[in-house]
Amino acid sequence: MSVTLNTATGRQGSKVVGLGHYRPERVVSNDELAKTIDTNDEWIRTRVGIAERHFAAPDETVEQMGAKAGEQAIADAGLRPSDIDTVMVATCTLPAQIRQASTKVASLLGIVSPGSFDINAACAGFCYGLANANSLIRSGEAGTVLLVGAEKLTDWVDPTDRANAIIFADGAGAAVITGSDTAEVGPVVWGSEIEHTETIGTTVPERKIYQEGQTVFRWATTKIPQLALDAVAKSGVQLSDIDVLVPHQANLRIVDAIARRLRAEGAREDLRVADDIVTTGNTSSASVPIALDRMRKAGTARSGDLVLAVGFGAGLTYAGQVFRCP
């Protein structure tokens, strides 16, 4: 005898209804780094675009930072923790493998027994998470999702490795996504580079980040503009409809190269481009939500704006989509 299973009843679309972010208290300038490593302010500013970044306190955890960002995002959405049924944390910097950041974030926020799981898509984590949240809501598997990107990269960087110690930083960003009668989060475009599985990684047994910087730079400046164009096409809008561009904040020169290419392809001259790396550094999966929330608070991203986000990093893996700014 054959039986059939129910399927969940989903929603037509989803929308981002709240954002939040947290940057640790300690601000570290280029000059401070130059006291212990052979580098200088000018090199860092011109090569990477960073002026300062935030480092977490030694005892501050990925989950504590994530919960602070999540709490803001829930409040921003006008919701309560009890309204969240699914918690997803994008992170690649937990100190242990068998440890759910999502469950700890839920516990810190008092979200009782949500579906909770972590995503590791490195610096593309937030965009992968948003795609998953959108799909879960549209399929009816989830109602309201808290998506957090949280990283403590300083745990994974050799402080004497000048190429990486100047780039990576700590922080968290978060979004609340819920059901909508219209699609306010567009379809994701994602993919990966199977010939670049070793281009960014961590050393064994030292557990410190390494990367082939120029290979990543070449790849990001050539591949990611196309990803952005594809995400716009897939969402059914025109490039000139995009108000805000938020690329993963890896290197300001990558951000500039993406923006230049998109303007050449028809993006508006007044496209507002996230340059949050200047004071936040590279916070991997947290960089997109931190950058967008800070643009919103500064008034450079406004409610109703169409945002184009692209994430890319270790894998190499990448993802991008268009969504409406809450």
Added chain:
Amino acid sequence: MSDNTEILPGLAEIVEEVAGVPAADVTGDKSFTDDLDIDSLSMVEIAVQAEDKFGVKIPDDELANLKTVQDAVDYIQRNK
């Protein structure tokens, strides 16, 4: 594009566009780093555009060997 005399002007145009160095200053004897003040990331952008323009592959490890403009012209000549 066939010979050396056509590669140099094409390359100079790319250098001007990427790094803002006037094309006229981009002559064979110049060192990219020391004379033209072009850093390694701009070199990558120049390589990407040169690949398109001249139909060559310039891998990252090769890039480090292209010290002068003439090195680049010769490399493109040999490999296209």
